[in-house]
Amino acid sequence: xxxxxxxxxxxxxxxxxxxxxxxxxxxxxxxxxxxxxxxxxxxxxxxxxxxxxxxxxxxxxxxxxxxxxxxxxxxxxxxxxxxxxxxxxxxxxxxxxxxxxxxxxxxxxxxxxxxxxxxxxxxxxxxxxxxxxxxxxxxxxxxxxxxxxxxxxxxxxxxxxxxxxxxxxxxxxxxxxxxxxxxxxxxxxxxxxxxx
Amino acid sequence: xxxxxxxxxxxxxxxxxxxxxxxxxxxxxxxxxxxxxxxxxxxxxxxxxxxxxxxxxxxxxxxxxxxxxxxxxxxxxxxxxxxxxxxxxxxxxxxxxxxxxxxxxxxxxxxxxxxxxxxxxxxxxxxxxxxxxxxxxxxxxxxxxxxxxxxxxxxxxxxxxxxxxxxxxxxxxxxxxxxxxxxxxxxxxxxxxxxxxxxxxxxxxxxxxxxxxxxxxxxxxxxxxxxxxxxxxxxxxxxxxxxxxxxxxxxxxxxxxxxxxxxxxxxxxxxxxxxxxxxxxxxxxxxxxxxxxxxxxxxxxxxxxxxxxxxxxxxxxxxx
Numbered sequence: 001x002x003x004x005x006x007x008x009x010x011x012x013x014x015x016x017x018x019x020x021x022x023x024x025x026x027x028x029x030x031x032x033x034x035x036x037x038x039x040x041x042x043x044x045x046x047x048x049x050x051x052x053x054x055x056x057x058x059x060x061x062x063x064x065x066x067x068x069x070x071x072x073x074x075x076x077x078x079x080x081x082x083x084x085x086x087x088x089x090x091x092x093x094x095x096x097x098x099x100x101x102x103x104x105x106x107x108x109x110x111x112x113x114x115x116x117x118x119x120x121x122x123x124x125x126x127x128x129x130x131x132x133x134x135x136x137x138x139x140x141x142x143x144x145x146x147x148x149x150x151x152x153x154x155x156x157x158x159x160x161x162x163x164x165x166x167x168x169x170x171x172x173x174x175x176x177x178x179x180x181x182x183x184x185x186x187x188x189x190x191x192x193x194x195x196x
Numbered sequence: 197x198x199x200x201x202x203x204x205x206x207x208x209x210x211x212x213x214x215x216x217x218x219x220x221x222x223x224x225x226x227x228x229x230x231x232x233x234x235x236x237x238x239x240x241x242x243x244x245x246x247x248x249x250x251x252x253x254x255x256x257x258x259x260x261x262x263x264x265x266x267x268x269x270x271x272x273x274x275x276x277x278x279x280x281x282x283x284x285x286x287x288x289x290x291x292x293x294x295x296x297x298x299x300x301x302x303x304x305x306x307x308x309x310x311x312x313x314x315x316x317x318x319x320x321x322x323x324x325x326x327x328x329x330x331x332x333x334x335x336x337x338x339x340x341x342x343x344x345x346x347x348x349x350x351x352x353x354x355x356x357x358x359x360x361x362x363x364x365x366x367x368x369x370x371x372x373x374x375x376x377x378x379x380x381x382x383x384x385x386x387x388x389x390x391x392x393x394x395x396x397x398x399x400x401x402x403x404x405x406x407x408x409x410x411x412x413x414x415x416x417x418x419x420x421x422x423x424x425x426x427x428x429x430x431x432x433x434x435x436x437x438x439x440x441x442x443x444x445x446x447x448x449x450x451x452x453x454x455x456x457x458x459x460x461x462x463x464x465x466x467x468x469x470x471x472x473x474x475x476x477x478x479x480x481x482x483x484x485x486x487x488x489x490x491x492x493x494x495x496x497x498x499x500x501x502x503x504x505x506x507x508x509x510x511x512x513x514x515x516x
Binding site for chain 1: 224
């Protein structure tokens with residue numbers, strides 16, 4: 001753990017605010033290609049996707065999980081259950097900020113004996129994923145848990161790594177990384193900006 | 197800033213909706229095999245109950261425990277209160293034990309308000325005399341929203357002992373905040389002075405109001421608070437104001453029947469009505485846990501409360 005208790009920007013906050021003068025590092029075609037590759041990798045690594053469940057971390061993780069499921073369906077004709085896992089109540093910085101509204105937790109078919117792939121937009125400190133692992137263990141006992149992210153921007157504060165990465169993006173800690181998705185933001189992009 | 201939930205009016209439309217939305221997610225937890233969240237680990241919630249209550253106390257206790265808070269139940273019977281300790285001294289004792297929240301039920305209207313000026317933690321009013329019971333109003337609103345899909349515009353009829361009912365007052369206030377249209381129905385003797393200042397319609401005739409009701413909420417006749425005769429006898433009350441199958445038939449098709457409990461079957465509500473598919477009485481109990489989890493989370497879960505109001509007449513940080 002780093003010396004500072006609160007990271008300059010929390011991993012979840014990175015995808016919400018708009019960087020003031022951002023530089024686009026992935027365009028819509030790049031995002032599409034990255035997700036297609038991840039979908040293929042998941043199928044490859046899970047040997048056809050038996051017992052697979054994609055669990056997105058709201059908000060954009062769920063959107064990405066849905067897109068991965070659509071690609072897996074297109075490639076393999078396989079219907080993969082997609083769920084949503086809210087980690088708010090498991091965050092380690094709950095007491096440092098105002099209580100926030102909760103997102104949906106909905107796991108169709110449960111996680112017992114399943115191969116769960118957690119899906120998020122940006123991997124940063126790893127604290128979100130730690131919270132997600134705690135949340136997951138309260139839902140049941142998966143056979144295995146893997147992690148897929150669209151962007152890995154480094155600066156881990158916990159021993160966590162992703163199994164599937166769309167793009168490794170070297171950043172400084174103070175930069176803001178924003179993932180935009182058509183379903184939520186109108187168009188796809190990954191934008192890096194300086195904190196104002 | 198320290199904040200409390202003492203009255204339904206401590207909430208505005210936005211924060212009340214936040215409570216209901218949060219409760220919706222809390223309700224999903226009840227469907228899981230592990231019904232526990234780590235959110236309030238290390239926080240202490242004191243249930244300070246000066247009046248008998250099974251439903252509300254166990255509901256708050258379960259809500260706090262599901263959020264991993266430590267819960268201390270403190271009832272007037274068998275405590276120093278029966279030895280004559282004052283509310284203030286009890287409050288200071290609890291304070292010294294490090295209570296982060298005090299859930300208070302008291303027969304004296306306004307007792308939780310006084311308490312809020314004495315303790316450092318958040319105070320949740322779990323019913324004070326004939327005054328208010330805000331979490332009951334929240335769970336009723338939550339039940340309506342789950343059953344009927346909305347609250348705004350609903351015509352809600354509250355029938356019975358409005359005079360002694362903290363449930364009625366909190367419901368009328370919260371329903372008004374949420375954009376519903378409450379109507380209270382009671383014999384004139386069971387309406388409080390000043391009812392015309394409440395944001396509600398008033399009627400003496402249940403049969404005229406029922407056909408125009410989306411929700412009918414029956415209240416218990418509170419014999420323990422009655423110091424005079426408010427109606428000739430129970431049979432007459434039941435005939436004039438009780439909800440039986442004939443009256444239910446006058447309701448619109450999708451209208452629901454609510455009761456905060458405990459109910460007197462055969463007095464304000466017929467057994468067949470209480471057990472019918474329109475009745476939400478059992479759901480209300482389950483919803484109570486979800487709503488109280490939401491309230492405790494929003495008051496205690498973060499660095500500062502997200503809902504509620506500061507205590508009137510106390511300045512921040514002031515010591516008793």
